[in-house]
Amino acid sequence: MQRRHFLRTLSAASVVLAMQPMVGAAKTARLSLNSTPATLLAAWQLPGGGFQAGVLNADPAQPHLFTVQQAVDLPTRPHGLMHLQGDEYLVIARRPGDWMMRLNIRTGDASRTWQDADRQFNGHSAVNGKYVYTTETDMLGGSGVLAVRDKTTLELLDVWPTHGHDPHEMLVLPQGGLGIAEPFLLVANGGIQTHADMGRTQLNLNQMDSSLVALKPATGEVLKQWVLEDTQLSLRHMALHADGVVGIAMQAHHGNASRKNDAPVLALLSDQGLRTAPESARMKGYAGDIVATPQGFVVSCTKSNAALHVSVSGQRLAQFAATSACALAAQADRVWLGHLPASSADALELDNHWLLI
Template identity: 30%
Template sequence: MVTNMWQRREFLKAAMLGLGSLGLPALCWAQGEHQDAWLWSAIDDAQGHQLLGYQPSTGNRFRAPVPERCHGGCRRPGQPQIALFSRRPGRLAHVLDGNEQREVTRITAGPDHHFYGHGAYSPDGRLLYATANRIKDSAGVIRVFNAENDYALEGEIDLAGIGPHELRLMPDGQTLAVGLGGIRTHPDYGRVKLNLDDMAPALLLVDRLSGAILERHAPSHHQLSCRHLDVAPDGSVLAGYQFQGPAWEQQPLLAFREPDGSFAEMALPDDLTDTLRHYIASIAMAPDAPLALITAPRGHRVLLLDRNERRLIASHHLPDAAGALPDGNGGFWVSSGEGEIFRVPGDGSQPQRLDALDLRWDNHLS
């Protein structure tokens, strides 16, 4: 249940903003400025854990040191702010100002909670939603923070499950798509997985105003941890799995939630499935073309899909493929854990290396 949160004006704001707010490029501080876009990512370098702002068109960059390893980020609509979250079991989120190129505030997960590395803003930029673990009972929740009140905690949505990871705002501006990984952890044991025999992963659709769970789609195997996802303008969701079972088993690693609410997994060729080593990282759906890009760092692959036809267009070797994001020009930016940044064209041709930096990119770009 949502506590202490929403007033009727919040619902009206979301309805009025609707798809218009979601049409803004996720990378830029001004509309239509993809050529001047900044990419944001957690990184590690010789100085330790950092947050990086990087402009592919110029190579300009700045770094902000942080005390623990971070993961995913999200841009605040209408503001030059980006929030980046600590990886499980971290307890901090960092809000950077892109214009001032500095950290402007830090958010704590709160007593008895830790973050899972991802978040999303409301369409008007007032509220920030972050996936979290309530440690005392291992409950998966969404913590809700008021960005207009110095990111004070406003409430919590209980997801009736364990291990929520990535979340995205749906095109209606009111519904959140959430990958529920199903894996129980505890900070006392670091990243050790404590319940592999009785996992219950799912793809969830959640009403961010009421807290109601509108849809719950379970994978075909209870050890297919549903973790990463992206949302297309038509309301379809592409989710990626990380299989926690025996290495020799073959399992589907991708699933689509259709605009009508139906759910189906997508099989890839057996030899490609083996190559991916049970692990999908970033997913990016192009807003202006029926394309999706998937990274698989353990398999050193990027996959390009036709999402309308549910068809594999290309599979490219790319060492330690990490973050992925549409570039607004028919292709995708892809980072590598080895420090490189690539452009992957939408026509299926080979990745083009743009730059090589002396650092290690984390698995997501924002």
């Protein structure tokens, strides 16, 4: 794996612009957005078209600058990022993906694990005890599966069904969460069927089966499953609020443009069930990432060039202008939002996610 270190400042690739609420937006409820320095693990596309992952230093004192501290070249577009252990992190290919990479952010060492020919990576993973779980799709049947891997070696140990299509992000939730009496895995099935011969072509938009499913971490047994009434809302990325509510960022797949634009981009899951947040509507039906705040959730709405701050009960608190809003990270009431600067001809194009490190 070729490794490059960049210790220079890139003047056109701002990710820490200070942003103000749009006219008419509610107060930010003490939210601090891109206001303090941060070190982040991120993934991006270079102006020339190549892909990398690595470490960024963001400093709001220099609102048009950030520093790439470390970067590693990648074979294709990356997506999900996960802390594995110590200084080690996982970077997983965007669906349909055939690689995941273990990266040591202290030494810069990187190694790739390639996918078996009969499955594809769907861009996300979770760690629980001695195991790493990766969301995947069976290449021939098109059904969603969860691969169970050894945390140390990443060796495949088992494969379980996710009882839906297109599984995406997952969370490891504690005993008592969502009214379930034992620890469990929560998997978001995006509901979109694809086929090995057709790449990302969406085959079943009129018969989507998006759902959230709770599975036993030891066996994959289904504990509970939730669906929305609107079957064309794809449940994709998730964040857990301190009070136990899970926020889910959604992407609408309605054939009618007006219905898609008016669709909500946030759903809320609690022990009372799964519901949409109507005040998250009119954002072109597309949410890229989500993080929890003390008041609720921030959702990046990439196609609307904005980010929404929504309370845990679903009330819209604020809307922020941000070109191609994408990656989100949060610590208490501080949030870091990745986006393109006004002049982006030679800027790095961030992917959906980044992590505080």
